[in-house]
Amino acid sequence: MPDERAHPYDALLLLSFGGPEGPDDVVPFLENVTRGRGIPRERLEEVGQHYFLFDGISPINAQNRALLAALRADFQDNGLDLPVYWGNRNWAPYLTDTLREMVADGRRRVLVLATSAYASYSGCRQYRENLADALSTLTGEGVAGEDLPRVDKLRHYFNHPGFVEPMTEGVLAALEKLPAEVRRDAHLAFTTHSIPTAAADTSGPVEAHGDGGAYVAQHLDVARLIADRVARETGVERPWRLVYQSRSGAPHIPWLEPDICDHLEERHGSGAPAVVMIPIGFVSDHMEVLYDLDTEALAKAAELGLPAVRSATVGADPRFVAGIRELVLERAATERGAAPDRCALGDLGPSHDLCPVGCCPARAPRPAAAGADSTFA
């Protein structure tokens, strides 16, 4: 019997990136990620090495298993009877297999939680394309009419307290790890995944944002929020900046800058006594955090003699999990025609529930689900 508070939804689907779980998985995983995306061979070999450094194991799947378990426990503790499933874009459990299982279980109205908090092609539309691909595979297998689930995607949660509060606390904890004599004047470097500037400029409903589109505007909003809260807690206004990491693609194509390592060098040169790196672009400590920040950027800081620490991502923090529950209940109420309170911090306000037509466009248009231009019901 579906839960009344979650109605019309009868399932939540955790949708993530996926990662290799051993050395033999690395190359096929990278082939899945980069199919048709024009990434230079040298970059792929380099990224393969990052995984081999950790025995070919990305921590992302274990982190999603922990999030899945935490969501189920939170729902149960709060008397919310809503099953939670998990599927990935690039590795097992594959999204299509999970959706097939959901069809077999009779799920018809699915709400999707993607492990990306912001707008952008890579963080939003690409997941919607993956949903469309999975739905059309099922259609090809004869699933039709009511049996084919209708999928919706949760609004971007970057500015929800469930995301902002644990991140802020993480920064306060990270400051405590710095030597006392540099703590007070430490700078804050908010970091996220670099994307091509062309993808940034067209992210979100473009009319609403300037250069860098919704992607940059949303990150700046969160960065400012966290910097203000940290200033309030510590009584010190610290210099802060939004910087980027994990650049990929061909060198002649412009991507968002500055890179975290260049930024550390620049800060060191201009006399910053220490830096806290805050991975606001990511939901868990997966490989981009473990390698690009904890390995590469911390090595850079050590080489410069610049004290640096990295703050925590939300992972399966109980406040994040509770925030997701609130967002699920909010969206369900909206779908029932109610006008629930849509909680959001910062200046941008709550993000749209339904991506408008052309939101975060792909280089080459492909069918996408869970948006106003969905090719499915």
Ligand SMILES: CC1=C(CCC(=O)O)c2cc3nc(cc4[nH]c(cc5[nH]c(cc1n2)c(C)c5CCC(=O)O)c(CCC(=O)O)c4C)C(CCC(=O)O)=C3C
């Ligand atoms: C915005 C964004 C997020 C954050 C939002 C989200 O989380 O979705 C993200 C997350 C992730 N990216 C990941 C891994 C990779 N991303 C790559 C490549 C790319 N990422 C891009 C963007 C993003 N990526 C882009 C524009 C490319 C270029 C190719 C393309 O246009 O598609 C490549 C190919 C090699 C390389 O070039 O680096 C790999 C291996 C993993 C898994 C980590 C693990 O295994 O623990 C995660 C969570």
Ligand SMILES: [Fe+2]
């Ligand atoms: Fe990526």
